[in-house]
Ligand SMILES: [Zn+2]
């Protein structure tokens with residue numbers, strides 16, 4: 001990965017540039033991530049909020065996360081691409097790996113919320129598994 005790295009939505013209305021390396025990378029198998037990705041899990045990573053510059057108008061949808069805190073999930077209102085997640089209070093931003101301009105460098109380091117993983121979801125056996133949120137709070141990864 002080269003810094004800064006960039007990404008955006010499918011239609012090009014939203015673009016971001018990040019100047020910091022990911023703090024956490026994960027594949028999340030929670031039901032929310034299944035719904036927003038339309039698949040078995042969502043691959044994403046967490047970076048400091050202040051390291052990301054976002055161009056374009058992101059629409060945020062608030063949900064109550066597993067932690068009981070409100071989490072805002074950001075997407076492009078034009079094409080519907082899911083891009084970001086953040087807490088109302090907090091200085092972290094999660095970004096979906098598939099939104100990267102070059103997703104090839106992404107390496108998930110764990111599977112989280114495997115308690116709700118689907119039977120048809122094949123996971124890398126080499127990655128640590130967490131039934132819920134991992135010890136480091138990576139529930140934001142989703
Ligand atoms: Zn878009």
Ligand SMILES: [Zn+2]
Nearest residue numbers: 028030033142
């Ligand atoms: Zn999730």
